Amino acid sequence: APAPQLSGSLMSLYSEGELGSVAVRGCVQFSLHYDPAKKELQVHVVQCRELAEAKRQRSDPYIKTYLLPDKSNRSKRKTAVRKRSLDPVFNETLKYKLEKRDLQGRTLNLSVWHHDSLGRNLFLGEVEVALGAWDWANTRPEWFNLQPRVSPQPPPPPPHYVLPDDSKASRQKTRVVKRSLNPLFNHTMVYDGFQAKDLAEACAEFTLWHQEAFSKRQLGGIRLSLGTGSSYGLPVGWMDSTAQEQGVWKRLLQQPRQWVEALLPLRT
Numbered sequence: 001a002p003a004p005q006l007s008g009s010l011m012s013l014y015s016e017g018e019l020g021s022v023a024v025r026g027c028v029q030f031s032l033h034y035d036p037a038k039k040e041l042q043v044h045v046v047q048c049r050e051l052a053e054a055k056r057q058r059s060d061p062y063i064k065t066y067l068l069p070d071k072s073n074r075s076k077r078k079t080a081v082r083k084r085s086l087d088p089v090f091n092e093t094l095k096y097k098l099e100k101r102d103l104q105g106r107t108l109n110l111s112v113w114h115h116d117s118l119g120r121n122l123f124l125g126e127v128e129v130a131l132g133a134w135d136w137a138n139t140r141p142e143w144f145n146l147q148p149r150v151s152p153q154p155p156p157p158p159p160h161y162v163l164p165d166d167s168k169a170s171r172q173k174t175r176v177v178k179r180s181l182n183p184l185f186n187h188t189m190v191y192d193g194f195q196a197k198d199l200a201e202a203c204a205e206f207t208l209w210h211q212e213a214f215s216k217r218q219l220g221g222i223r224l225s226l227g228t229g230s231s232y233g234l235p236v237g238w239m240d241s242t243a244q245e246q247g248v249w250k251r252l253l254q255q256p257r258q259w260v261e262a263l264l265p266l267r268t
Contacts, residue, residue: 022052022053022124025052025125025146026124026146027048027050027143027144027146028047028127028146029047029141029143029144030043030110030142031044031046032044032134032136032138032139033139034100034103039100041096042093042094043095043108044091044092044093044141045079045094046090051085051087051112051146052125054114054116054124058085059124060083060085060114060116061082061113061114062115063079063090063111064076064078064112064113065078065108066109067107067131068108068109068128069106069188072175075096079092103134106131107129109127109128110127125148126149127144129144176211196256199252200226201231203223204223205224208266219266220266220267221266221267222264223239224245224252225245226241227239227240244265
């Protein structure tokens with residue numbers, strides 16, 4: 001039988017309880033300041049203008065921020081909701097405690113949402129700012145045009161190798177999610193330098209582990225490949241993907257520059 005597919009939008013994985021979108025328009029005004037005495041990044045959200053209408057010529061907007069790549073609740077900050085306004089004024093400061101050197105490699109994701117009383121919040125646009133390149137002498141409020149969201153990145157299980165490279169350079173891991181039988185990782189692993197033809201000879205191996213205080217225990221894994229039993233003409237044991245796993249890898253090869261979504265059973 002074919003592998004069961006996840007239904008609905010990837011948005012459900014990207015931001016639980018926040019679904020759907022309207023045509024993005026408008027802009028947002030905010031300023032950034034780092035307070036070295038408090039070791040604190042301050043995001044002062046001033047206002048928005050000409051937001052999209054979520055329903056009946058109105059929106060109930062609020063603003064949410066993350067410090068990427070952390071997309072967990074620890075990284076999330078939100079303003080209050082402004083009722084019935086396409087030009088809301090917030091004048092709220094969202095704060096993050098961290099060392100200034102830790103801002104290198106971080107990206108501020110600031111998104112605007114319509115709050116729905118039934119929980120089906122609508123995406124109204126976003127802005128991303130690479131903090132490593134930000135001029136911290138500039139503390140004035142700046143206007144940014146809101147942008148549509150690209151398809152969010154699905155969360156793979158941990159850890160991950162792309163074989164035949166089984167070195168530490170190939171190994172990537174997610175954070176540990178504690179006390180959960182249904183963990184949500186929202187973590188992206190990136191491998192550079194691959195040609196499309198190399199993927200036909202490669203295998204992406206994911207393994208899931210239980211972390212204990214002084215040890216860890218493997219819970220299972222999957223291998224995504226064409227399942228040919230060989231790589232670059234040499235027989236290898238790890239090119240043994242199941243029919244379901246092969247199907248996912250084939251869809252990946254057939255759909256360049258697109259995300260492939262799948263639900264696969266773990267192998268032991």
